[in-house]
Amino acid sequence: MDGCTIDEAAARMGISKHTLRYYEREGLLAPVGKAPNGHRRYSDEDLGWVRTIQLLRGTGMPIREIKDFVELSRSGDHTVPERIEVLVRYREELLERMAADRERLDFLDFKLEVYRGIVGDPDANVRAEVRATA
Template structure:
């Protein structure tokens, strides 16, 4: 198993070192091992935890709820029904947001098409409209 410095962990996750330290302080990550120098050494499992936390945050889950979810996870398999319930709720909210975003995208596409048509009509030359060069008979 590889281990990574905080700089490498930040690069692998796209988070800042500050955010990684914050997640650790808040109890969102398991204890991070330290080298004899005292520097943090992240494992592949730690990186996996960070990436899962990023996914939870991307669903809109606040830090306090992510912390509660992590606590459930570390409590053991008997909490799986509760974890499924939490994740199902966030999945439902995500599906709803995706449907709203699809509607918004369609509306924007219609507006872009409309305005593009207006620009084309405004910029059209007489020959574009008639198919003939102006003045040619």
């Protein structure tokens, strides 16, 4: 059987073996194939689902909602409108957080320029000019 071992999958995905097993146990991943020796073998499709789970977690979606989303996905195309609704909601929340982060970053940049100007940082004006033209 092709695929990668749990050690390889964990390394490729930047997560622990425990996390991979947790995803399986919670039903976030379909049952993973096994080699003749009984060891897990993760397919590219399995790793694609792991990446999907990671990205959904990054939006702030809780595991229980990811599980619901995965179940909708497995249920077929008739659930696409429900999946769109879920994704739109998290997209809007993510855009709000990004706007707030942009405001905080602008504040930090401004304060850094002020403070670097006070201590005589010669690059402060260059950075200010670059940012003004960006």
